[in-house]
Amino acid sequence: MKKYPARKTLGVACLFAALVFVSFAGAASPGGTASPAAPSAHDDVGARRAFTAAYGVFLHPRCMNCHPSGDRPLQGDDSHPHAQNVQRGPLGDGKYGMKCGACHQKENIPGPHRPPGAIVWRLPPPKMPMIFQGKSPHELCEQLKDPARNGGRTLQQIIEHVSTDKLVGWGWDPGEGRTLPPLSREEFARGIKQWVEKGAACPE
Amino acid sequence: MLTLVVNGKRSSIDVDPDMPLLWVLREHLGLTGTKYGCGMAQCGACTVHLDGEAVRSCVTPVSRAAGKNVTTIEGLSADLSHPLQRAWTEIDVPQCGYCQSGQLMAAAVLLRENPHPSDADIDDGMAGNICRCGTYPRIRRAIHRAAALMAEGKSR
Amino acid sequence: MSATPAVSRREFLKTSGAGAGSLVLALHFSTLAPSEAALAAPASEFVPNAFVKIAADGAITVIIGKSEMGQGIYTSLPMILAEELDADWTRVRCEFAPVDPAYNHTVFGIQMTGGSTSVWSSFEQLRKAGAVARAMLVQAAADGWGVSAAACRTEKSFVIHDATGRRAAYGELAAKAAAGKPPAQVSLKDPRDFRLIGKSVHRLDTPAKCNGTATYSIDVNRPGMLVAVVARPPVFGGKAKSFDATAAKSIRGVKDVVEIPRGIAVLADGYWTACRGRDALKIDWDEGPLAGYSTEKQRAEFAAMAKTAGAVARKEGDVTAALSSASKILEAEYELPYLAHATMEPMNCVAEVRAESCEVWTGSQLQTLDRISAAQAAGLKPEQVQLHTTFLGGGFGRRAVPDCHMVVEAVQVSKAARAPVKLIWTREDDMRGGYYRPSFFHSLAGGLDEAGNVIAWKQTVVGQSIMAGTPFEPMMVRNGVDGTSVEGAADTPYLIPNLYVDLHSPKLPVPVLWWRSVGHSQTAFVVESFFDELAHAAGKDPYELRRTLLAKAPRHLRVLELAAEKAGWGSPLPAGRGRGIAVHESFESFVAYVAEVSVTPQGELTIHRMVCAVDCGPVVNPDTIEAQIEGAVIFGLTAALRGEITLANGRVVQSNFHDYPMLRIYECPQQIEVHIVPSTEKQGGVGEPGVPCAAPAVANAIFAATGKRIRRLPIRAQDLRSA
Incomplete structure (x- = not known):
């Protein structure tokens, strides 16, 4: 949390957002008659709903393990710190003789507990750590919209990234013995696209 | 046919491109200083350099090494003149010795990138290598000593 | 003091030689007898006993019957001998002994390394071996100079006669000393006069362990050698009911599949291929009495x-x-x-069974029994089996196994396949292999x-x-x-x-x-x-x-x-x-x-x-x-x-x-x-x-x-x- 000096403001914003959300939810729920907005129309409720559904993917170990809050990648479905004291390193690809590529190849190695691999295998660099671990839906959502914290991406580029990036795609081809995120990649990409198209409002 | 350059020597080898580099080194090129310990990148006994970067040869398909420079313990220096080998022998690091080729190859990358490593840097660079005999305190001492030897060598 | 006292280790060691009965080869009370190998040494070499050879160039080789698994006996045992020999330590090398009664454990009565006994059980034996060699070198020098041996002293591989200022290097004296007779009695140093013992000395095995040249059995290569891995029952006490090796044999590089009592062995031109062959085996296991156990x-x-x-x-x-x-x-x-021993070098053994002989390379802690078992598995006599001890990539007891399974498996596979075989346990085999x-x-x-x-x-x-x-x-x-x-x-x-x-x-x-x-x-x-x-x-x-x-x-x-x-x-x-x-x-x-x-x-x-x-x-x-x-x-x-x-x-x-x-x-x-x-x-x-x-x-x-x-x-x- 110390990385966010504007914590107090954020907290107030959160509270405000939560109130808004509750009132909307309250309005929409009776009879469930609220009709879905047109795909390109501005729709905060729809955007929040789309993001909330996608959030589970970001926080799934296949995605979160390489977006840790600390400087060590995580491992396994329990997201324990990577064995061997692996570090993010100055460029996000590890340190010294412990760079990601020392063990991780361009594809998964067959067999359980073997190092997984993809065409690129790395963490975000320390200057742009893109932390998922420990982020609330609101915090993660705001981070994704902020080019200063999302790798300098526009929202269109975010859609592009989650839809086509090969390392992101690994999350759905993680090799033997690893669980899959709660949504398929298509569902996930569609959800992000909807979120953007509906105006990219953030939950809470 | 794959072409490998190992310790500066070029060889052409007819093997399955998926075969781990470790077994090509050991069984085809007779370079047995690189050890098999786990086969899954857990122990580091098989560490070699690929274009200067440490890799676990037990999980590295030989195809990845094609056309690159591979350095094994035999290529670190056969005459024990590398500062790390000098420090290792001065401090008598090895016990059973089986893991030490990998330890030395990992330490070589650490020292190249950080000529004055702290204890924490050593932890960061060396935690991928298991030593069952527990020579870690001496590995730590020897890396510090090698750093000093390198510094002396430069100031001379 | 107690109703049924637990046998102390030293007591056990003292009595087990007799207790182990038929397994124990003839006890060598004359521990300074030369080994067979030593007897075959060239004439220019001075080989006073089974433990030391001195070459004409002054190189001193100490032969040790103990195995080096990291504990340092490759250095400390030569130090003991070199102390009494007054050897120039910089010229001392170490060599692993063949299997020979000369190298039997002085208390156990078989050739083995274990129980943290190597130094104390060899201490007197190696001191005597060094002292005998020294006495013979002194006698050779004294005879040559026409002086009394008692008037000579030794220092750093030289015999010195102070009165005349004459000096002769051990190497120069080797051939002459070789013709001499060992003394009936030697006196040992007063520990206060020790120059080597008690001082930190660099390990003799360090250099080879820092440039990749130290040889472990997994590094041994033989012409025409195949690599084998064995599929063993998934549950201890189980056995194979039947197996189908068709798919395994169709893999390029897989050379043979043979059944041995402990499992199904796949032989190939290399380790990786052997493992792939083993993966392709179809085996129906009888899981035995431990099925379902937890x-x-x-x-x-x-x-x-x-x-x-x-x-x-x-x-x-x-x-x-x-x-x-x-x-x-x-x-x-x-x-x-x-707990598993988890030695860094997984279990492995190289065996080459021929019609009338067999050679085995292994990091053994139990050479006598390993050789007897290899002989039984090969259908040969122990004397027909040559067992080479290599460095051990860790031991911790795992390489002293009373049933000698590691060696037996390799010999059985080599015999069945009629080829030299390196049998390797994968890390998984090793971890799940028991003991x-x-x-x-x-x-x-x-x-x-x-x-x-x-x-x-x-x-x-x-x-x-x-x-x-x-x-x-x-x-x-x-x-x-x-x-x-x-x-x-x-x-x-x-x-x-x-x-x-x-x-x-x-x-x-x-x-x-x-x-x-x-x-x-x-x-x-x-x-x-x-x-x-x-x-x-x-x-x-x-x-x-x-x-x-x-x-x-x-x-x-x-x-x-x-x-x-x-x-x-x-x-x-x-x-x-x-x-x-x-x-x-x-x-x-x-x-x-x-x-x-x-x-x-x-x-x-x-x-x-x-x-x-x-x-x-x-x-x-x-x-x-x-x-x-x-x-x-x-x-x-x-x-x-x-x-x-x-x-x-x-x-x-x-x-x-x-x-x-x-x-x-x-x-x-x-x-x-x-x-x-x-x-x-x-x-x-x-x-x-x-x-x-x-x-x-x-x-x-x-x-x-x-x-x-x-x-x-x-x-x-x-x-x-x-x-």
Whole structure:
């Protein structure tokens, strides 16, 4: 949390957002008659709903393990710190003789507990750590919209990234013995696209 | 046919491109200083350099090494003149010795990138290598000593 | 002193030569007889006995019958010989001996390395070997100069006649000395005159272990050699009902598939292909009696057994009466898991069976039995088998296996395939292959009187016998008690008037074996932890209570006090830190550790400092002792913090270092200090005695820091978390 000096403001914003959300939810729920907005129309409720559904993917170990809050990648479905004291390193690809590529190849190695691999295998660099671990839906959502914290991406580029990036795609081809995120990649990409198209409002 | 350059020597080898580099080194090129310990990148006994970067040869398909420079313990220096080998022998690091080729190859990358490593840097660079005999305190001492030897060598 | 005394190790060693009967080759009381190989030496070489060769160029080769697995005997044994030889140490080399009665263990009567015995059991033998060689060189020089041998002295591979200022190098004298006769008597140096022994000397094996040239058996290559891996039953005690090798044989590079009693072997032109071939085997297994077995089931069985009376291992006074009269009774159960040796070099062996002979290359700790077993498997006589000992990529007991399965498998496969074979166990094979340190369950009751004196100690031990079913059983299992199951408990030096230790040795198909420090690896944890519990219950300082009850154990006391002093026992510690102490004798050496630890509320343990005091008697190479103790601390802590082999559905759960982890460099104690007691007492071992105290010292420190008592290993984070 110390990385966010504007914590107090954020907290107030959160509270405000939560109130808004509750009132909307309250309005929409009776009879469930609220009709879905047109795909390109501005729709905060729809955007929040789309993001909330996608959030589970970001926080799934296949995605979160390489977006840790600390400087060590995580491992396994329990997201324990990577064995061997692996570090993010100055460029996000590890340190010294412990760079990601020392063990991780361009594809998964067959067999359980073997190092997984993809065409690129790395963490975000320390200057742009893109932390998922420990982020609330609101915090993660705001981070994704902020080019200063999302790798300098526009929202269109975010859609592009989650839809086509090969390392992101690994999350759905993680090799033997690893669980899959709660949504398929298509569902996930569609959800992000909807979120953007509906105006990219953030939950809470 | 794959072409490998190992310790500066070029060889052409007819093997399955998926075969781990470790077994090509050991069984085809007779370079047995690189050890098999786990086969899954857990122990580091098989560490070699690929274009200067440490890799676990037990999980590295030989195809990845094609056309690159591979350095094994035999290529670190056969005459024990590398500062790390000098420090290792001065401090008598090895016990059973089986893991030490990998330890030395990992330490070589650490020292190249950080000529004055702290204890924490050593932890960061060396935690991928298991030593069952527990020579870690001496590995730590020897890396510090090698750093000093390198510094002396430069100031001379 | 006790009803059925546990056999002490040295006693065992003394008698086992006879006890092992037919397995033991002729005992060589004339330990200085040359070996067959030595007799075949070139004439220019001086080979006075089986242990040393001196070449014309002055090179001195010491031949050792012991195996180097990291413990340093490749250096310390030559030092012993070189001392009496007055050799120029820079010219001394070491060589592993062939299998020959000349190299039989002076106490065991077979060629083997184990029990932390190498230095003390070879000490006199190698000193004599060096002294005889020296005397013959002196005689050769004296004869040449026409002076009296008594007027000559030796120094750094020279014979010197001070009166005439003449000097002759050992190399120059070699041929002449070779023609001489060994003296009937030699005198040995006064230890005060030692120049090498007792001083730290660089290891002779270090250079080869720093440039990749040290040869382990996994590195051996033979012309036409195939590599084999074996598919073994997934459950101990199972066997193959049938198998289909069609798919395996269709893989390019797979050369043959052969069945041996322990499994199905796939032979290929290399390791990776052999593994792929094995993956392609279709095997129908009969899982045998252990199918469905689990660690939970075993725990329940052991716990039930601990409530019943076992075979009596020690009985002093009347423990029942003492417990009923005690003003305070403490009861506890302690548990320890199976442990794998997990040597860095997985099990492997190279065998080349020919019509009339067989060669075997292996990192053996048990050459005599390995050779006999290889001969049986090959259908040859032991003399037809040449067994080459290589460096061992770790031993810890795993390479001294009474059933010699590692060698037998390789010989059987080589014989069946009619080719030289390197049989490699994958790490998974090795981890799941058994021969574990047995799991143990201890049930304890301790009694204190009103003054807080320990008046009663009752301990029931449950765990498989490592000796049962081996050639060592007749010697080591007496009145139902395997001495190695209770060593360190039944022979406790604490002065407790009413003491009772009994043992259950359930029989299970899980293969078990000695594991670095053997029974002490589990008893020291239990005894030293429960002793700590009693001290705290009595409101006494655990160090002071140990001192009191070790009043008649001076060597225990000495290391205990030294460790406490160096650790600053009793001095204030930063908040959150705790100190724990443990003392234990094993392999006739005495060790005490003080651990200093802290624990976070999340249960993360940091070991800040381990202070170690050791008395192993007169020291040969102090730096080696320091290294062994440092390593043993880490080995012991790896077991205490990580080590656990469990069974589920009859199968071993763990398979490799991801689920049977070793401590890594960043997880080790921040500081390990070793203090060696200068000692002229009887020599003890060094390889193993450093292990037993590590776990209890840390567990006792955890109690001091957190109030949490660890009674089950390995120590888990959930055991340490603040409630």
